[in-house]
Amino acid sequence: MLYNLKNIFTALCCSTEETETSSALAYALSLAQEAGARLTVQASAQKLSLPHTRVSSTIGGLVAAENERLAQLAGKLADDARAAAELGGVAVRTEVPLLPHLELVERFVAEARVHDLTVVDAESSALSPDRALIEAALFQSGRPLLIVPEGHPVFRGRRILVAWDGSARVARAVNEALPLLRAAAMVEVLSIIGEKDLSKAVPGAGIAPHLSAHGVTFELKEIAAPDGDAGEALRLHAVASGADLIVMGAYAHSWLRQITFGGVTQSLLRAAPLPLFLSY
Incomplete structure (x- = not known):
């Protein structure tokens, strides 16, 4: 039994592309089951914004529509995560922030600080948006970080x-x-x-x-x-x-x-x- 591991946090980031399956979510669920821990899932999306200069109503409408699509995608991710957690007997809390990048990172760090462990997907490249979350979690949260590469959906710790x-x-x-x-x-x-x-x-x-x-x-x-x-x-x-x-x-x-x-x-x-x- 994994004593003293009671609160686990994981984050899923939606982009303008369809979000791929998260190894971190599956791993965090598996770890939470093993530890009897509570899981928080943050399914977030970066809010698109317009410059302060005047733009056409057409462009404004397109940005608003894209933000709505991202919010719906993040909501579906949260719903799927909740369903998977409940199926596995894991107590879960989900949140779906749609915020500008800097506010999104601040929200992520705030959650990481109040959990025993944060679990995230490995970055796909050095320029990946995941790098900002990895750096923020390590250097600003005061909590350990567990990074999961693709192909490791189950916690193993023998x-x-x-x-x-x-x-x-x-x-x-x-x-x-x-x-x-x-x-x-x-x-x-x-x-x-x-x-x-x-x-x-x-x-x-x-x-x-x-x-x-x-x-x-x-x-x-x-x-x-x-x-x-x-x-x-x-x-x-x-x-x-x-x-x-x-x-x-x-x-x-x-x-x-x-x-x-x-x-x-x-x-x-x-x-x-x-x-x-x-x-x-």
Whole structure:
């Protein structure tokens, strides 16, 4: 049983195109069933707006019609999510905001802050609208984020891989993931050497007493990063070891006031082989 995981949040974003099936929604439903948790589903759409200059009534009518279509699409997504949750015995709350982009992100962050965990779909590209939600959830919500790549509609957590580098971020990620780690059959604490200097970092063995105190079954392992590419080493090892989930700290740096992800985080987001549990 996944104790202390009581409120899960997921968001579905409607675009001008037909929305594809969300792996995050199916995964969140599955996780909520496993944990006996309550689920909040935000089915949102970005409201189209007109410039303040005068426009023709025809253009105004087209924009209004498109906003109405998006609202209806978001409403259908919410209805479908509610039906799926009720069928699975999951207590669910849905909301359907139709707001300009910045207000939509603010609404998303506000919900993420009052839940134990936020579950979202992996971005389809670095320019995807999902990137704004991923960054906002990580850097502004104060809560962990679980990113689900396509093809993972069911929560599995028997074998969990912790990407350990001794940093404050991964220490926070481990603590926030404890409900999942305690329920896992095996947790592998993996240190990747050869990518950066870890001589002053807390080694994997340093977290062992903490995990033991919380009843986590774990093993420690070190692997080398070929050509210094820790992201690729982690990705390959995760697949080869049969891991169900990766827990790691998220790294970012600011450039011209724009947040961008660090190397390993960027690498995993771009081609995640399995769900990622991230904390910043």
